[in-house]
Amino acid sequence: MxxxxxxxxxxxxxxxxxxxxxxxxxxxxxxxxxxxxxxxxxxxxxxxxxxxxxxxxxxxxxxxxxxxxxxxxxxxxxxxxxxxxxxxxxxxxxxxxxxxxxxxxxxxxxxxxxxxxxxxxxxxxxxxxxxxxxxxxxxxxxxxxxxxxxxxxxxxxxxxxxxxxxxxxxxxxxxxxxxxxxxxxxxxxxxxxxxxxxxxxxxxxxxxxxxxxxxxxxxxxxxxxxxxxxxxxxxxxxxxxxxxxxxxxxxxxxxxxxxxxxxxxxxxxxxxxxxxxxxxxxxxxxxxxxxxxxxRGQEDRTINQSIQATNQEFHDGGKRFIALALVKDFQEGKGKKFYVGKQPIAIFKQGNSFFAISNLCAHQKGPLYQGRFSEGVVECPWHYWTYNLKDGSFLGKEKFCLPVYETRVRDGILFVSEEPVNKEKVRHP
Ligand code: FES
Incomplete structure (x- = not known):
């Protein structure tokens, strides 16, 4: 015990x-x-x-x-x-x-x-x-x-x-x-x-x-x-x-x-x-x-202003992609918070790839963008629950997923899909 x-x-x-x-x-x-x-x-x-x-x-x-x-x-x-x-x-x-x-x-x-x-x-x-x-x-x-x-x-x-x-x-x-x-x-x-x-x-x-x-x-x-x-x-x-x-x-x-x-x-x-x-x-x-x-309100306003400043979007395969920020603004392994509509999301850079996941940990809504990130896995900073960023799955006994989004890079800008790609699988315990 x-x-x-x-x-x-x-x-x-x-x-x-x-x-x-x-x-x-x-x-x-x-x-x-x-x-x-x-x-x-x-x-x-x-x-x-x-x-x-x-x-x-x-x-x-x-x-x-x-x-x-x-x-x-x-x-x-x-x-x-x-x-x-x-x-x-x-x-x-x-x-x-x-x-x-x-x-x-x-x-x-x-x-x-x-x-x-x-x-x-x-x-x-x-x-x-x-x-x-x-x-x-x-x-x-x-x-x-x-x-x-x-x-x-x-x-x-x-x-x-x-x-x-x-x-x-x-x-x-x-x-x-x-x-x-x-x-x-x-x-x-x-x-x-x-x-x-x-x-x-x-x-x-x-x-x-x-x-x-x-x-x-x-x-x-x-x-x-x-x-x-x-x-x-x-x-x-x-x-x-x-x-x-x-x-x-x-x-x-x-x-x-x-x-x-x-x-x-x-x-x-x-x-x-x-x-x-x-x-x-x-x-x-x-x-x-x-x-x-x-x-928090100030941070969110700054984030939304930077998204609006980028002001770009495109459609591909029936999906709408929204510009978030310049690729050069991201640091390897360090998360950033953005909004897609009203949903807060966390973005992580790994080499030339980007991962986008809901920013809200399923446990107590801890901010995942502040978590430790390594090898496609993020650890919530509050009580250390971990998630696979590829499919949003929780790495523990419970079987559930957080929403993850598709990312694309065009002309040095990072875009993210408006809808989660695992929408059907997203399930909370
Ligand atoms: S809020 Fe994320 S582990 Fe508790």
Whole structure:
């Protein structure tokens, strides 16, 4: 079994121990430290880059808990662990959300893409530790008491979403569950969440602010439906979206819930500096997304202008070929992105030949033009799925193809067919 799976199982076993053993709860700080030491030992002899990242993350969490103990000796162990775990989870969640937009600006950050799901699972485990202690020690396992205030319900909302995001980040499930399975899961989770929301509403009816919270929960429900299968997200992305990926868009609802949870629970009672610092995180997160979209829009405009400047086309064998750029503008082995109509495509040069393939990796829409290219094969820069550029086929157990296009060179200009040549074979898993 892979090391990161063993690490996740240790984390889950520890959470079960927190819920089931009063001894662990009474010695919660040292129990957390002991578990982190166990995880350190698990990664002691690793030489893999990815695993070194895991080790770094465990060490970072370990040092943060120790630092919290040193700097806040007067805080009781349960409160100390509850606060440190939530702070770490919030910090890492912001990091998860920033990797996407920042990778548009930095190659080094782009390399972290692969690692994003490990961070996501860590957010879930830390959030669960926070929730397990509160549920058992503060609310004595009572769901009624737990849902007694809106701030705990928002915490539950985020936890519920992270649970399914963490579970569906497992490669095996992503490949094994068919599309209809994800759709059913999506619908079941939505209904389950609505059931929990209704329960919360019935408990809260005496509260004058209940309608505000009901409005927010219905807003979440609306967003949930927007990202659900067959819904807007497909139209926005103009392409196939994996069932599990659609589930992962719920991270934005989880993020909003966490903001509300933290604000109503503690932050609104803090001084103005802490409040400012808190709101700085969503400003940075949403500002970075905006900057990333603007950058992408600018890049696309430049690409489209260069295609329009070339402004040539020809027909051959019933096919329309569109000019993209001058041959001399391409570098050996380095991809370039273009558009054919609205479809983004990646072009690679190998000697005197050119390959054109859809730029969108089937996994998470990673940009293939930034991938490593060699001997007619491209490797996606995000999670390293590979494709044969001749026919677009995925080089793995799944059998499916990405669209590939025919290329022609005329008078020093590269042309590409308007339609994919493997249109009939293009199939998404
Ligand atoms: S987006 Fe994950 S491998 Fe391409």
């Amino acid at each position: 892979k090391r990161h799976l063993r690490a996740a199982l240790i984390g889950i076993a520890f959470l079960i121990a927190v819920l089931s053993s009063s001894f662990i709860r009474e010695n919660i700080f040292y129990s957390v430290i002991a578990t982190l030491v166990l995880l350190e030992l698990l990664y002691l002899r690793t030489s893999l880059k990815e695993e070194k990242c895991d080790r770094f993350l465990i060490t970072f969490i370990f040092i943060t808990f120790i630092a919290a103990k040193i700097f806040f000796p007067q805080v009781d162990p349960i409160s100390l662990v509850v606060r440190t775990a939530s702070l770490l989870a919030f910090f890492l969640l912001n990091l998860v959300l920033l990797i996407g937009p920042w990778s548009r600006f930095s190659e080094r950050i782009r390399r972290l893409y692969f690692y994003r799901r490990h961070l996501g699972v860590t957010v879930f485990l830390l959030g669960s530790l926070h929730a397990a202690i509160i549920f058992s020690s503060y609310f004595s396992f009572s769901l009624r008491d737990t849902f007694s205030s809106p701030f705990t319900f928002y915490g539950f909302t985020a936890w519920f979403i992270f649970l399914w995001l963490a579970a569906s980040s497992w490669d095996f499930l992503q490949k094994a569950v068919p599309s209809w399975g994800w759709k059913s899961l999506h619908a079941a989770l939505f209904l389950l969440y609505m059931g929990a929301g209704y329960y919360f509403y019935t408990l809260q009816q005496a509260d004058p602010a209940v309608n505000t919270h009901l409005g927010i929960i219905l807003l979440f429900a609306g967003l949930w439906i927007v990202v659900a299968p067959y819904s807007l997200i497909r139209k926005i992305m103009q392409t196939y979206v994996f069932g599990w990926k659609q589930l992962h868009v719920l991270i934005y609802i989880a993020y909003l819930s966490i903001l509300l949870h933290a604000w109503l629970g503690v932050i609104s009672l803090q001084n103005v500096w802490l409040k400012g610092l808190f709101w700085l995180s969503p400003i940075i997160v949403f500002g970075s997304h905006l900057a990333g979209w603007i950058k």
